[in-house]
Amino acid sequence: MKQAVEKSFRKRFKETRALYWFVVPSLIFYILFKYYPIYGSQIAFRDYSPYLGFWNSPWVGLAHFQRFFDSPDFWNIIRNTLAINLANLLFGFPFPIILAIMLNQLTNQKFKKVVQTVTYAPYFISVVVMVGMLYTMLSPYSGVINVIIKAFGGEPVYFMAERSLYIPIFVISDIWQKCGWNAVVYIAALSSVSAELHEAATVDGANRLHRIWHIDLPCILPTIITMLILSAGQLLTLGFEKSYLMQNSINLGISEVISTYTYKRGLQGGDFSYASAIEMFQSAINFLILVLVNQISKKLGDTALW
Amino acid sequence: MMLKRKTRADAIFDTINVILLVLIMILILYPLYFSLIASFSSPNAVYQGRVIFLPADLTLNGYKKIMSDAAIWTGYLNSIIYTVAGTAANLIFTIPLAFALSRKEFPLGGVYMKLMVFTMYFYGGIIPLYFVVKQMGLLNSIWALILPTLVATYNLIIARSFFIGSIPEDLKEAAFLDGCGYIRFFFLVALPLSKALVAVMALFYAARHWNGYFEALIYLQDERKFPLQLVLRTILIESQNALAAGDDATSVADKQELVDLLKYGAVIVSSVPMLIFYPFVQKYFVKGVMIGAVKG
Numbered sequence: 001m002k003q004a005v006e007k008s009f010r011k012r013f014k015e016t017r018a019l020y021w022f023v024v025p026s027l028i029f030y031i032l033f034k035y036y037p038i039y040g041s042q043i044a045f046r047d048y049s050p051y052l053g054f055w056n057s058p059w060v061g062l063a064h065f066q067r068f069f070d071s072p073d074f075w076n077i078i079r080n081t082l083a084i085n086l087a088n089l090l091f092g093f094p095f096p097i098i099l100a101i102m103l104n105q106l107t108n109q110k111f112k113k114v115v116q117t118v119t120y121a122p123y124f125i126s127v128v129v130m131v132g133m134l135y136t137m138l139s140p141y142s143g144v145i146n147v148i149i150k151a152f153g154g155e156p157v158y159f160m161a162e163r164s165l166y167i168p169i170f171v172i173s174d175i176w177q178k179c180g181w182n183a184v185v186y187i188a189a190l191s192s193v194s195a196e197l198h199e200a201a202t203v204d205g206a207n208r209l210h211r212i213w214h215i216d217l218p219c220i221l222p223t224i225i226t227m228l229i230l231s232a233g234q235l236l237t238l239g240f241e242k243s244y245l246m247q248n249s250i251n252l253g254i255s256e257v258i259s260t261y262t263y264k265r266g267l268q269g270g271d272f273s274y275a276s277a278i279e280m281f282q283s284a285i286n287f288l289i290l291v292l293v294n295q296i297s298k299k300l301g302d303t304a305l306w
Numbered sequence: 307m308m309l310k311r312k313t314r315a316d317a318i319f320d321t322i323n324v325i326l327l328v329l330i331m332i333l334i335l336y337p338l339y340f341s342l343i344a345s346f347s348s349p350n351a352v353y354q355g356r357v358i359f360l361p362a363d364l365t366l367n368g369y370k371k372i373m374s375d376a377a378i379w380t381g382y383l384n385s386i387i388y389t390v391a392g393t394a395a396n397l398i399f400t401i402p403l404a405f406a407l408s409r410k411e412f413p414l415g416g417v418y419m420k421l422m423v424f425t426m427y428f429y430g431g432i433i434p435l436y437f438v439v440k441q442m443g444l445l446n447s448i449w450a451l452i453l454p455t456l457v458a459t460y461n462l463i464i465a466r467s468f469f470i471g472s473i474p475e476d477l478k479e480a481a482f483l484d485g486c487g488y489i490r491f492f493f494l495v496a497l498p499l500s501k502a503l504v505a506v507m508a509l510f511y512a513a514r515h516w517n518g519y520f521e522a523l524i525y526l527q528d529e530r531k532f533p534l535q536l537v538l539r540t541i542l543i544e545s546q547n548a549l550a551a552g553d554d555a556t557s558v559a560d561k562q563e564l565v566d567l568l569k570y571g572a573v574i575v576s577s578v579p580m581l582i583f584y585p586f587v588q589k590y591f592v593k594g595v596m597i598g599a600v601k602g
Binding site: 007009012013015016018019020021022023025026027029030032033034035036037038039040041043054099102103105106107111114115116117118119120121122123124125126127128129131132133135136137141142144146147150176180184187188191207208209233240241245262263266267272275276279280282283286287290 | 330333335337338354355400411414418428432433436437438453457487489492517519535539542584
């Protein structure tokens with residue numbers, strides 16, 4: 001029950017003082033490792049010089065941003081990052097939803113648990129191992145796929161060195177690794193769909209497919225939209241680890257993305273201000289897309305992050 | 307009770323559903339199964355494509371080679387240390403924080419939460435973070451792998467929703483009448499009720515420490531401090547890329563022979579800890595933790 005008289009802020013502060021033992025250490029963490037770097041990203045507007053130091057390097061305004069926009073690499077890495085992310089979204093997004101619905105239809109709980117255990121497994125495999133397996137399974141000499149191709153008299157394909165196959169391999173291996181894991185959220189959402197709705201529909205003669213389409217999907221739609229908005233806010237972000245491992249000198253034209261490019265130019269090449277400008281550009285565009293998609297979603301329906 | 311009136315259409319649906327799920331499981335398991343049988347086969351048999359369903363030319367040479375490979379074992383030990391210490395630090399910071407922020411009566415709690423969630427969508431980037439780590443003198447030490455990732459905001463959100471959903475206000479009031487303060491209430495009442503949460507958080511964080519390599523790649527220079535994943539990267543990826551890049555064929559071939567011998571075993575040995583850990587925690591994924599996240 002809500003208290004009749006709202007306690008004053010001061011009184012509540014005093015009563016909950018002890019909680020600061022739990023909060024202050026983490027606040028220090030957020031200030032040092034999250035907010036201080038945001039403040040430090042002003043290096044993008046300076047021209048970093050190791051002799052003058054981080055805080056004494058001269059201001060140069062938007063020069064590094066201009067340099068990035070004028071660079072021949074600009075369109076290339078933006079296009080690669082967007083293309084891989086969009087392909088991932090387009091093909092990777094529906095699979096976990098379908099898997100969750102299929103799992104939800106199972107009546108045998110033991111079998112359901114087995115399927116879940118198996119589909120989660122790849123998520124707990126490291127990216128290094130996963131990409132290592134890609135190399136071995138797709139090897140032109142000994143890879144299983146090529147053994148099969150050769151058995152049917154075909155020419156072996158050098159998958160990992162074929163530019164046009166880079167995105168399909170990236171997306172399919174992503175689905176392999178994350179489909180089961182990403183289904184967890186939808187399984188949780190489906191488990192809270194009311195059983196009465198299903199019973200009523202069954203009495204009215206609805207079969208499985210009808211009920212999935214008219215009951216399950218509408219019920220988990222808010223979850224789907226939330227996940228979609230969150231993915232949209234990451235359109236210019238593609239994790240470093242997998243891209244960096246899948247890169248080789250042949251596929252670089254398609255595999256170089258923002259995260260690997262900033263690593264090479266900044267941390268490896270020492271062009272810190274330039275790399276930081278690119279990261280800031282990325283962060284700003286991501287944020288814009290997130291706000292935009294959230295607004296659109298708010299207009300169209302009633303699901304929104306804020 | 308559910309009506310037991312299974313129509314013909316439903317029976318067909320069930321059959322197709324089960325068949326498809328079995329196919330999906332085969333597709334998911336095969337690469338892992340292949341690595342397992344290849345690790346017990348001679349590299350020659352693998353190379354000739356004779357290892358498809360069963361191991362061929364059974365041998366333990368790969369594992370023997372791994373046992374005597376100093377780099378792998380140093381990496382293994384390092385990874386264990388980083389994972390155990392890192393996960394412990396993650397839990398010590400995340401769980402009490404999530405508990406505090408789940409208390410409605412905590413003034414400013416909402417503000418702190420918003421400030422933390424904001425950093426998920428707006429970040430300074432890796433370059434300034436690298437300078438912070440460098441400035442603090444953490445480069446090339448275990449602290450560089452632990453401190454910058456102490457709290458993962460996504461995990462914080464999940465943990466907070468869990469506490470909101472599972473620690474009712476009545477419980478707190480009863481405990482406070484008995485003379486509990488927040489600290490005692492957390493350790494004696496809330497924490498024991500949150501074993502599912504602790505297990506899931508431990509798994510999430512441990513998987514990140516065990517499987518990740520980015521932090522180690524940028525912060526560590528000393529090879530003796532490299533975690534297992536960086537060692538594996540050399541074995542599994544760089545040797546393959548040397549081939550792809552068309553380097554001198556004979557020098558690659560020598561290295562290749564050694565790599566071929568131990569790569570599958572290395573895959574198995576490095577993946578086993580996580581693969582035996584997660585099924586124990588799995589039952590909490592949906593019911594215990596994610597429900598709160600879906601609603602929250």
